[in-house]
Amino acid sequence: MPKILSVKQLYAADTATVKKNDISFIDLMEHVGTLCFQWIHDRLQGDPITIQIFCGTGNNGGDGLVIARHLKQYGYNVKTHIINCGNDRSEVFLKNYDRLKEIGVWAEMITCESELPAVSENDMVVDAIFGLGLSRKPENLIKKVIEHINGSNAFVLSIDFPSGLYAEKSVTDTVSVVKAYHTLTFQTPKLAFLLPENRYYTKTWEVLDIGLDAEYIYNAKTDNYLLYKQDIKPMYRFREKFSHKGEFGHAVIIGGSYGKMGAVTLSTKAAISIGSGLVTAHIPQCGYQIIQTSVPEIMVEVDAENEMQKFDININATVIGIGVGMGTHIETVKGFTEFLNKNKVPLVLDADALNIISKNKELLKLVPENSVLTPHPKEFERLVGKWKNDYDKLKKLRSLSKKHKIIIVLKGAYSAIAHEGALFFNSTGNPALSTAGSGDVLTGIITGLIAQNYHPFEAAKMGVYLHGKTSELAMKTKVYETFIASDIIDYLSSAIMDLLMKEPKVVPQKEAESKNDKKAKPDEGTEMYI
Ligand SMILES: NC(=O)C1=CN([C@@H]2O[C@H](COP(=O)(O)OP(=O)(O)OC[C@H]3O[C@@H](n4cnc5c(N)ncnc54)[C@H](O)[C@@H]3O)[C@@H](O)[C@H]2O)[C@H](O)CC1
Numbered sequence: 455m456p457k458i459l460s461v462k463q464l465y466a467a468d469t470a471t472v473k474k475n476d477i478s479f480i481d482l483m484e485h486v487g488t489l490c491f492q493w494i495h496d497r498l499q500g501d502p503i504t505i506q507i508f509c510g511t512g513n514n515g516g517d518g519l520v521i522a523r524h525l526k527q528y529g530y531n532v533k534t535h536i537i538n539c540g541n542d543r544s545e546v547f548l549k550n551y552d553r554l555k556e557i558g559v560w561a562e563m564i565t566c567e568s569e570l571p572a573v574s575e576n577d578m579v580v581d582a583i584f585g586l587g588l589s590r591k592p593e594n595l596i597k598k599v600i601e602h603i604n605g606s607n608a609f610v611l612s613i614d615f616p617s618g619l620y621a622e623k624s625v626t627d628t629v630s631v632v633k634a635y636h637t638l639t640f641q642t643p644k645l646a647f648l649l650p651e652n653r654y655y656t657k658t659w660e661v662l663d664i665g666l667d668a669e670y671i672y673n674a675k676t677d678n679y680l681l682y683k684q685d686i687k688p689m690y691r692f693r694e695k696f697s698h699k700g701e702f703g704h705a706v707i708i709g710g711s712y713g714k715m716g717a718v719t720l721s722t723k724a725a726i727s728i729g730s731g732l733v734t735a736h737i738p739q740c741g742y743q744i745i746q747t748s749v750p751e752i753m754v755e756v757d758a759e760n761e762m763q764k765f766d767i768n769i770n771a772t773v774i775g776i777g778v779g780m781g782t783h784i785e786t787v788k789g790f791t792e793f794l795n796k797n798k799v800p801l802v803l804d805a806d807a808l809n810i811i812s813k814n815k816e817l818l819k820l821v822p823e824n825s826v827l828t829p830h831p832k833e834f835e836r837l838v839g840k841w842k843n844d845y846d847k848l849k850k851l852r853s854l855s856k857k858h859k860i861i862i863v864l865k866g867a868y869s870a871i872a873h874e875g876a877l878f879f880n881s882t883g884n885p886a887l888s889t890a891g892s893g894d895v896l897t898g899i900i901t902g903l904i905a906q907n908y909h910p911f912e913a914a915k916m917g918v919y920l921h922g923k924t925s926e927l928a929m930k931t932k933v934y935e936t937f938i939a940s941d942i943i944d945y946l947s948s949a950i951m952d953l954l955m956k957e958p959k960v961v962p963q964k965e966a967e968s969k970n971d972k973k974a975k976p977d978e979g980t981e982m983y984i
């Protein structure tokens with residue numbers, strides 16, 4: 455499972471790699487810079503546009519100089535700038551400065567006195583000012599250069615990090631961060647890219663495998679992971695020939711109120727569609743006909759007339775998903791509290807179940823261990839109070855899940871699943887999922903998976919992954935705006951098929967060319983997150 459490593463660990467991985475392979479750091483930088491050059495060359499294919507490379511004087515700047523040298527040697531139109539920002543110059547930066555001179559290229563020094571180089575919107579900017587080593591907010595000349603780059607409208611490719619973005623803490627001066635179109639980050643995903651507060655600093659990003667020591671990375675301890683297909687696929691359970699519906703559990707969805715029966719419709723339909731053996735909707739009477747006609751595959755138990763009050767479930771439920779469209783009527787709150795006091799069944803709590811708990815926090819103690827909570831950020835804020843920034847939010851997420859031994863799915867781009875103090879970020883999905891009822895479907899999917907005896911932690915990870923995947927697969931025929939919550943359910947089969955499908959073998963372009971093969975598409979061989 456791809457680990458998100460800390461800055462300290464990444465530096466230690468460098469050291470381990472250099473030591474183990476008996477190479478010097480300059481060799482590692484040459485390798486890294488060459489990979490970045492190859493990435494650019496694969497896409498530009500000799501295009502004569504102007505490439506403006508802005509370098510700091512640390513190792514990120516060193517990477518920039520390696521890229522500049524290779525581009526120059528391949529005949530690209532390169533302008534290399536060094537921001538003369540103090541006396542610190544890393545050893546390998548200086549070495550690469552000399553290597554650039556050896557091929558007859560003198561990088562231009564940007565000083566406080568000099569005019570900033572003109573950057574056209576047709577240029578490509580390579581941002582190699584700061585990477586992992588950013589220790590304070592960029593000021594004075596560096597800030598000026600960053601603002602200059604941001605104002606240019608050029609395509610900006612950041613190396614490792616958009617300069618000015620910290621790896622592990624929040625930005626304090628939002629104008630002194632490069633706003634990249636794309637970032638090539640090294641070896642592991644970075645936590646900073648998964649946080650909504652950093653959404654403007656890079657539109658897309660991808661991880662370049664720079665070959666850091668695998669053993670070090672394997673042994674490195676972390677509390678942050680990014681979930682990919684290879685992490686979800688092994689969880690999937692194939693059905694046996696002689697299996698029958700009794701083996702796949704009974705999911706109950708409790709919720710709904712007058713005017714909000716759609717939520718239960720979507721949840722129950724999702725639960726049956728993901729494979730729960732039986733599904734029952736426990737709803738107010740006003741929704742009886744609606745549910746019976748819209749989801750004929752499921753059973754219905756009714757409660758009070760227009761909202762949930764009694765919560766008397768007469769079913770041997772494997773798991774109960776509760777809260778969608780339920781409302782917070784005073785009688786519903788009373789009934790829900792009594793229900794929690796008696797209930798022993800694992801729960802998936804969403805929407806109004808969470809809203810009621812937010813107003814009566816002691817109810818959390820009644821939630822069975824390993825239950826799954828699926829708040830969106832506003833519901834999470836009601837549960838834990840305001841956070842100072844996204845790092846603080848994640849801290850609150852870890853501690854709440856740990857304290858109550860529950861699994862929390864904090865929904866959003868890169869939904870974060872908290873379990874035993876660790877965070878697992880989802881890699882699938884797109885803005886098509888920002889649509890009414892999307893969360894109700896997720897509740898149904900997770901509930902339906904738990905009914906089939908998936909562990910709630912597995913169900914949360916798999917459910918969130920598949921839910922996100924549907925939106926990606928649907929984009930062959932739909933656009934973000936026309937994708938609605940029912941489409942998530944319609945695309946569940948495709949998402950599962952995609953999960954089980956073998957990845958096509960990727961042929962790196964160089965290899966493909968040398969074998970006189972059909973050319974690989976530029977994107978192949980790298981993973982991109984949009
Ligand atoms: N394992 C890897 O990922 C590899 C990464 N490489 C590249 O190296 C950089 C990290 O290099 P480092 O020299 O440690 O840091 P930076 O280049 O980001 O800059 C450090 C430099 O700048 C000074 N500084 C920090 N903040 C400021 C500021 N606001 N104003 C002025 N000066 C500042 C700091 O004191 C240092 O002197 C990584 O990101 C990759 O790009 C390797 O190429 C290979 C392996």
Ligand SMILES: [K+]
Nearest residue numbers: 581584613615
């Ligand atoms: K950078």
